[in-house]
Amino acid sequence: MEKHMEDDVREDPVKRIGIIGVGEIGRAIVEGLRHAGGASPEIFLSPRGARTAAELSERYEGVQICADNQEVVDRSELVIIAVRRQGHHEALTGLKVDDDKIVVNLMAGVATDDLRRTLATGAPIVRAIPLPAVRERRSVTVTCPSHPVVDALFEQLGGALPVTDETAFNVFSALTGTLTAHYTYLATLTSWAAGHGIAPDAADRYVRSLFQNVGRSLGDGTRPLHQLAADHETPKGNNERIRTTWFDPANAAALTKALDGLLTDLQ
Missing domain, CATH: 3.40.50.720 (NAD(P)-binding Rossmann-like Domain)
Structure with a gap:
């Protein structure tokens, strides 16, 4: 060898x-x-x-x-x-x-x-x-x-x-492929608000502030991600409504399928 x-x-x-x-x-x-x-x-x-x-x-x-x-x-x-x-x-x-x-x-x-x-x-x-x-x-x-x-x-x-091993490494590599999707998600929120009469610069400023605060909460390593989500949600509240109606099982499955395809290419 x-x-x-x-x-x-x-x-x-x-x-x-x-x-x-x-x-x-x-x-x-x-x-x-x-x-x-x-x-x-x-x-x-x-x-x-x-x-x-x-x-x-x-x-x-x-x-x-x-x-x-x-x-x-x-x-x-x-x-x-x-x-x-x-x-x-x-x-x-x-x-x-x-x-x-x-x-x-x-x-x-x-x-x-x-x-x-x-x-x-x-x-x-x-x-x-x-x-x-x-x-x-x-x-x-x-x-x-x-x-x-x-x-x-x-x-x-x-x-x-x-x-x-490289099998595990490729999984992490696939995760990095989700970054620009996150930015586009934020840009879509800003465009939606602008479409309802909010000034684009005000919508941009607010969405940035909203998710910068989410980013800071990620620094709390004592709570797993599912717990952070639960802690930001109230039963039948606004966050639960969007999570369950937009990020539904079909949406989650589509994301999983996209990641699996990327992982196959990386391997």
């Missing part, structure tokens, strides 16, 4: 981080690492996403743009790969990644074995799902498998949630 570098455990914090694919999540990671100042690793950015990379390198000391992806790898201890799933073979084929590097794969639906074949490396590969809120160090990041250096990195950015 081929032996990979997962067995080689580093204890020192990583000092040089490379990011290949500087999109929204790459930007958020850089901003999170530089959040509130203080010491942080050197960061090397690929030229992919040139405008964002240039902005970050101008704004932050110790953030540099490399000539190509190979230079990112060569100058880094830990390499974050955040390119699009559809073009990852083209972007990564031919890179030389030494076994003493650590690779963090942010590409949804790209399994570890697939990426290892593309890179032809024995380096440890860890999958992760950071969300944009890492820029404020407020997002829990799922990792697979647990690795002390990678978990420590994401602990700085809001917390790490290691899982043991």
